[in-house]
Amino acid sequence: KAGVTQTPRYLIKTRGQQVTLSCSPISGHRSVSWYQQTPGQGLQFLFEYFSETQRNKGNFPGRFSGRQFSNSRSEMNVSTLELGDSALYLCASSLPADTEAFFGQGTRLTVV
Amino acid sequence: ELKVEQNPLFLSMQEGKNYTIYCNYSTTSDRLYWYRQDPGKSLESLFVLLSNGAVKQEGRLMASLDTKARLSTLHITAAVHDLSATYFCAGTMEYGNKLVFGAGTILRVKS
16 A cells, blocks of 8 residues: 655755645545644644645745645645745645544755 | 643663653643654654543553543653654644644663
């Protein structure tokens, strides 16, 4: 059974650029959540999508956005990158019944 | 707003010893999760605790949940080096899968 797949695994971007990260959930999982992990702030919730609708949102600026497609794959976009956006971005998927959340390997974003 | 606090934040243990990581949360949480993270890796799900008094065990790790005290514990029995990792607890309070994580406990098991 394939796990949660995130692409790309590593990214280096320049301040001011934008970036799109992708997450393919486990087959049959319709909920996809995104988290940012940094040494200073720890693991912070960004947003959750369920059946193509944003169901929950964390306390991040509008530069962070996401979407979910009909096949449950999700993308998150960060515009006008700042140095502080450098982080490990993790995606998690779960079944509709809000049970266990399985995490992907993450995308490590470095902003220079 | 749900807040999750773990302690200790750093734990250095000798192999063969027992210890407990504590996870306190501020308001009612529907579920309590424990995850393990190795350096540079993603989060591996260890336990999901759904109800008061729930106890789950896997190998040398045992997790429990006391919803009245708003406390979950992760007990490590006879630690081995392979258990060295960072352990996170997380709770949820809203509809859906918004996880609120503790700061994590860095566990180092010394031989």
